[in-house]
Amino acid sequence: MVIVLTGRNSYLLQKNLQTITHEFIQKYDDSVERFDASELTNIDAVLDAVRSISFLQPRKLVIVRDFAQNKDLIEKIESIVEQTAESTDLILVDQKLDKRTSMYSYLKKNCEMRLFDDIAPFELQRWLVEESKNRGLIIGPDVAKYLVERVGPNQLQLDSELEKLLLQDTPITKAVIEELVEQTPQSKIFDMLDALFSGSPEKAQELYNDQRAQGEEPQKILAMITWQLQQLTLAVFAPTKSVDVLTKAGMSPYSAQKALQMARHITPSDLKYYITELAEIDAMSKTNADIESALNVYFNEISKA
Numbered sequence: 001m002v003i004v005l006t007g008r009n010s011y012l013l014q015k016n017l018q019t020i021t022h023e024f025i026q027k028y029d030d031s032v033e034r035f036d037a038s039e040l041t042n043i044d045a046v047l048d049a050v051r052s053i054s055f056l057q058p059r060k061l062v063i064v065r066d067f068a069q070n071k072d073l074i075e076k077i078e079s080i081v082e083q084t085a086e087s088t089d090l091i092l093v094d095q096k097l098d099k100r101t102s103m104y105s106y107l108k109k110n111c112e113m114r115l116f117d118d119i120a121p122f123e124l125q126r127w128l129v130e131e132s133k134n135r136g137l138i139i140g141p142d143v144a145k146y147l148v149e150r151v152g153p154n155q156l157q158l159d160s161e162l163e164k165l166l167l168q169d170t171p172i173t174k175a176v177i178e179e180l181v182e183q184t185p186q187s188k189i190f191d192m193l194d195a196l197f198s199g200s201p202e203k204a205q206e207l208y209n210d211q212r213a214q215g216e217e218p219q220k221i222l223a224m225i226t227w228q229l230q231q232l233t234l235a236v237f238a239p240t241k242s243v244d245v246l247t248k249a250g251m252s253p254y255s256a257q258k259a260l261q262m263a264r265h266i267t268p269s270d271l272k273y274y275i276t277e278l279a280e281i282d283a284m285s286k287t288n289a290d291i292e293s294a295l296n297v298y299f300n301e302i303s304k305a
Contacts, residue, residue, distance in 0.1 A: 002081050002090045004107050006097045007116030008252065011155035013095065016114060017063070020091060024061045031057040037070040046073065050084040061089045068094040074103055081110055118153045120243060120253040121145075127155070131162060132172075139165075139172050146174045152184045153254030189224045190258045193232075196302050197266055197274075204299055218291040222281060228259075229275055235259035236271050277301060 003020070005013050021032065031054045035046055046064060054060040062084075067073055073080070084090045092111070097104050107113060119127070128144040139147070151158050161181050165172050168180070183191075188207055195203035211221055231251060238245050241263070246256035266274075281294045 002084055002092065002111040004111050004113045005091065005093045005116070006095060006113070008095060009116040009118050009155055010095060011159055012116040013093070014156065016116065017091065017093060021061065021063070024059075024089065028057040028059050028061075031059065032061045032063065035062070035064045036066060037064055037073050038066040040070055040073065043070070043072045043076055046080055047076070047083060050080055050088050050090050053085055053087050059087050059089060061091065063091045063093065065093045067092045068097055068103070077103055078106060081107075118252045118254065119155070121148050121153065121257050124148050124153060124155065124158065128158065128162065135162070135166055137166050137172065143172055143174060143177065147177055147181065148254075150177060150181055150183045150187055152187050153252055189221070189228050193225065193228055194262055196299060197262060201299055201302075205296070208295070208299070212292075218295055219285055222285060222291060222295065226278060226282065229278060231255050231259045232262055232266065233271060233275070235263035236266055236268060274302060
């Protein structure tokens with residue numbers, strides 16, 4: 001049996017891998033061989049592992065992580081799959097697989113493909129509420145929504161933050177989350193642009209200054225704003241304003257929902273102006289210009305638009 005685990009949702013992917021491994025060890029003890037393909041130099045070691053049988057147990061498990069990051073392994077992937085012994089379970093793990101490649105087509109046709117995508121924000125909120133109950137902690141829907149907005153759609157990171165909140169003796173409120181949970185750069189940029197485009201330049205400037213105080217360089221902030229404007233462009237010009245349409249275009253459900261919220265208040269002509277002004281700053285960033293001062297001017301210009 002050959003199973004491929006892939007997708008952006010690292011939480012669900014890791015949970016599935018843990019379940020497979022745990023159930024196997026329960027039946028066959030620790031008859032498991034593990035490989036990290038990103039550090040692997042001898043591809044034949046994987047071939048030897050999948051071909052050979054276990055002398056102590058009727059089955060063995062071979063796990064190969066980040067297999068698509070190793071060019072030599074990719075070239076031999078068909079041989080590895082086809083030469084896997086009947087008594088061997090092979091698990092190929094990689095979050096990022098290019099669906100346009102012949103390798104992906106081959107694996108989809110010849111293996112069991114398990115795809116773990118990010119889930120929609122409202123599903124994350126519901127999951128947080130239920131998961132907190134399972135762990136003896138009560139988090140209301142509004143607080144769960146705020147936690148998702150602050151952390152973003154990374155379910156693995158949300159799980160980690162939930163563990164941190166479990167250690168608190170006080171009820172979990174938005175104030176507690178603000179104190180204990182650091183806001184991710186992606187969420188900060190969303191909030192900053194939302195404030196900017198909704199006519200709150202002071203709040204936008206405050207969020208920018210906060211990122212600079214935490215060590216984020218102006219060039220990185222510029223890159224994140226550029227990326228968010230690309231997402232916003234998809235939302236503004238989408239023929240149908242829905243999360244489903246934007247996710248089919250390659251956006252995560254979280255980014256799609258955020259972009260659609262901002263797109264409600266932005267016209268195509270406004271967006272063109274925002275992009276044109278930012279393009280000038282991006283061109284300046286290739287020189288020795290003062291990018292921070294240019295971004296401050298950008299905030300002021302956008303707030304007057």
